[in-house]
Amino acid sequence: MSGKGKALVQMKLSFGKRVAGGSALGGQDQPKKQRLDGEKEINPSKDDLTSKSPSRDNQGLDKGNEVKGSSSKEDDANTINTNNPPKSPGSPTSNPSSTSNPSPSQLPLPKATTTLPPARRIRLINKTGDIFHSAPPKTLLIHACNTIGSWGAGIAKAFRKQYPDAYAIYRAHCMRSVPQHLVGTALLIAPRADAARQHYIGCVFTSKGHGQRRDKPPEILRATGPAMRDLLRQAVRDGGVGEMRMCRINSGLFAVPWHETKLVIEELELGEGEVPGERGPVRIVVYSPA
Numbered sequence: 001m002s003g004k005g006k007a008l009v010q011m012k013l014s015f016g017k018r019v020a021g022g023s024a025l026g027g028q029d030q031p032k033k034q035r036l037d038g039e040k041e042i043n044p045s046k047d048d049l050t051s052k053s054p055s056r057d058n059q060g061l062d063k064g065n066e067v068k069g070s071s072s073k074e075d076d077a078n079t080i081n082t083n084n085p086p087k088s089p090g091s092p093t094s095n096p097s098s099t100s101n102p103s104p105s106q107l108p109l110p111k112a113t114t115t116l117p118p119a120r121r122i123r124l125i126n127k128t129g130d131i132f133h134s135a136p137p138k139t140l141l142i143h144a145c146n147t148i149g150s151w152g153a154g155i156a157k158a159f160r161k162q163y164p165d166a167y168a169i170y171r172a173h174c175m176r177s178v179p180q181h182l183v184g185t186a187l188l189i190a191p192r193a194d195a196a197r198q199h200y201i202g203c204v205f206t207s208k209g210h211g212q213r214r215d216k217p218p219e220i221l222r223a224t225g226p227a228m229r230d231l232l233r234q235a236v237r238d239g240g241v242g243e244m245r246m247c248r249i250n251s252g253l254f255a256v257p258w259h260e261t262k263l264v265i266e267e268l269e270l271g272e273g274e275v276p277g278e279r280g281p282v283r284i285v286v287y288s289p290a
């Protein structure tokens with residue numbers, strides 16, 4: 001009996017110590033622990049009550065992350081996200097509380113900090129030449145596709161000729177899918193183990209139809225962002241993609257001016273699981289024929 005009692009007291013003591021060590025989750029249980037543990041525990045529990053440590057800890061962590069990824073312009077753009085109105089002294093939210101007497105129920109509350117992890121972007125690098133030329137193994141070759149299952153013209157025809165296996169996979173994918181569901185998505189086709197060139201093919205479904213029935217430029221542009229995001233997600237999941245190349249997608253038979261597609265791609269904000277690597281932008285080399 002007395003042994004069990006001791007053990008219980010020890011368990012409670014050690015739990016009390018853990019709480020005092022920083023976790024605020026046990027806040028409601030603390031008065032009981034103070035009684036059990038004696039005066040030594042009173043001070044730490046006060047700290048717990050006043051510090052509301054989780055939000056502070058999170059701020060610290062987030063700041064750490066921001067510093068890690070702060071080398072690019074994209075990150076600067078992101079820090080703008082943190083310029084939430086409450087920070088400015090003259091903001092509407094801060095005025096009412098400063099003119100009336102400070103309300104104790106409001107003041108101690110730490111401001112909700114919605115610190116987002118820095119967004120990552122795509123950096124397009126221009127190169128003149130043939131997209132297929134000397135592409136090393138693991139290269140991802142990206143082109144825009146219709147959802148009908150045709151690589152009948154333009155660069156798609158060249159893809160069909162050079163990668164007949166990929167074409168079969170693309171076509172089967174289209175055949176078993178509803179066009180409306182495909183548009184705005186992507187299909188990453190990994191190379192077969194025995195393929196001569198170990199290239200990935202990235203199909204971004206930017207238009208439901210093709211030829212005369214191609215979608216209107218605004219629709220194509222609307223589908224381009226989500227389709228690129230989807231492709232990158234799949235590439236991250238696959239884990240085997242190396243260099244990334246694309247043609248000036250949408251700019252030929254789909255008749256969308258390249259600078260408009262380019263803007264959509266460069267403005268994409270990518271999150272976790274959508275970008276390979278730890279930091280920095282995603283580099284995609286854009287090939288245009290000489």
Ligand SMILES: Nc1ncnc2c1ncn2[C@@H]1O[C@H](COP(=O)(O)OP(=O)(O)OC[C@H]2O[C@H](OP(=O)(O)O)[C@H](O)[C@@H]2O)[C@@H](O)[C@H]1O
Pocket residue numbers: 129130131132143144145146150151152153154155156157158209210211247248249250251252253254255287288289
């Ligand atoms: N070897 C090469 N290396 C680098 N760049 C190359 C190149 N060869 C051509 N280009 C350039 O690549 C850009 C895109 O031009 P494209 O007209 O091909 O593609 P798009 O994205 O506007 O349209 C897609 C629809 O075209 C097809 O036609 P079908 O529907 O099958 O009839 C599909 O299946 C889709 O549906 C243009 O800047 C071309 O100069």
